Amino acid sequence: MSAHISLITLGVGDVAKATAFYERLGFVKSKKASQDAVSFLQAGGVVLAIWSCEAQRDDAGANALWTGNGGIVVAQNVASERDVDALMAKAEAAGAHILKPAAKTFWGGYDGYFADPDGHVWEVAFNPHWALDEDGRIKLPE
Amino acid sequence: MSAHISLITLGVGDVAKATAFYERLGFVKSKKASQDAVSFLQAGGVVLAIWSCEAQRDDAGANALWTGNGGIVVAQNVASERDVDALMAKAEAAGAHILKPAAKTFWGGYDGYFADPDGHVWEVAFNPHWALDEDGRIKLPE
Numbered sequence: 001m002s003a004h005i006s007l008i009t010l011g012v013g014d015v016a017k018a019t020a021f022y023e024r025l026g027f028v029k030s031k032k033a034s035q036d037a038v039s040f041l042q043a044g045g046v047v048l049a050i051w052s053c054e055a056q057r058d059d060a061g062a063n064a065l066w067t068g069n070g071g072i073v074v075a076q077n078v079a080s081e082r083d084v085d086a087l088m089a090k091a092e093a094a095g096a097h098i099l100k101p102a103a104k105t106f107w108g109g110y111d112g113y114f115a116d117p118d119g120h121v122w123e124v125a126f127n128p129h130w131a132l133d134e135d136g137r138i139k140l141p142e
Numbered sequence: 143m144s145a146h147i148s149l150i151t152l153g154v155g156d157v158a159k160a161t162a163f164y165e166r167l168g169f170v171k172s173k174k175a176s177q178d179a180v181s182f183l184q185a186g187g188v189v190l191a192i193w194s195c196e197a198q199r200d201d202a203g204a205n206a207l208w209t210g211n212g213g214i215v216v217a218q219n220v221a222s223e224r225d226v227d228a229l230m231a232k233a234e235a236a237g238a239h240i241l242k243p244a245a246k247t248f249w250g251g252y253d254g255y256f257a258d259p260d261g262h263v264w265e266v267a268f269n270p271h272w273a274l275d276e277d278g279r280i281k282l283p284e
Contacts, residue, residue: 002184003167003185005185008147010258012259018259021259024237025232025236026232028144043146044187044279045186045188045279053260074150074214087167093166094166116160116164117154118152118160120214136186
């Protein structure tokens with residue numbers, strides 16, 4: 001699987017209001033994948049996620065380093081925990097700042113966060129609940 | 143074509159250095175599509191663009207409003223100038239703040255920018271040089 005972007009998370013003040021905004025633009029929320037606290041909308045070749053700013057910041061372990069970002073996290077989903085470890089190591093070797101070393105998550109997956117040299121925040125994740133196609137694309141249930 | 147994300151632009155301090163970082167992570171730069179001032183890298187179902195923060199801010203007409211963003215712009219590429227106008231109107235009706243009304247661009251296309259209610263910056267663009275597939279995905283030349 002080549003390097004890719006799977007998911008973009010927008011950090012917002014009110015998840016329901018922000019979701020309604022994007023639904024008005026024509027994005028379709030996956031009811032099966034979404035919860036009150038987080039919405040997932042299919043957005044062509046990637047998934048658009050809407051989550052609270054605070055939850056996003058805490059999840060990234062980025063309170064002290066939330067400088068270059070402004071509340072958008074770009075994610076690369078990979079096929080296994082081992083792939084998460086490998087990509088986090090590659091990012092660190094390339095000059096990334098590790099925000100949160102890879103670890104098991106509360107949602108049953110495994111992820112880590114890094115900031116690129118300009119401060120943009122990336123999540124590297126393995127999500128056992130979601131299948132990836134050969135290009136690393138997630139297809140949400142409807 | 144459904145609502146979608148085509149391209150993510152990271153605003154950076156040094157385009158060459160940032161491009162080298164992402165190449166070390168395995169993203170492949172399209173030599174044909176890229177220039178010194180901007181890199182385009184295929185990233186699965188979307189394109190990862192790397193451009194200077196200043197150029198990005200100026201292009202979005204967002205100097206006074208660059209608050210919620212931090213230098214990531216999410217783009218939806220559509221199939222015609224008329225589709226740009228329609229989507230900009232839909233966004234404004236849904237509560238977006240228009241940063242730059244749609245207009246011809248210096249690169250031969252047509253685009254507009256809006257900020258969503260949380261301040262995240264979106265570009266809506268028609269690029270006559272790039273083909274879109276039925277899901278709104280751009281496939282860069284190699």
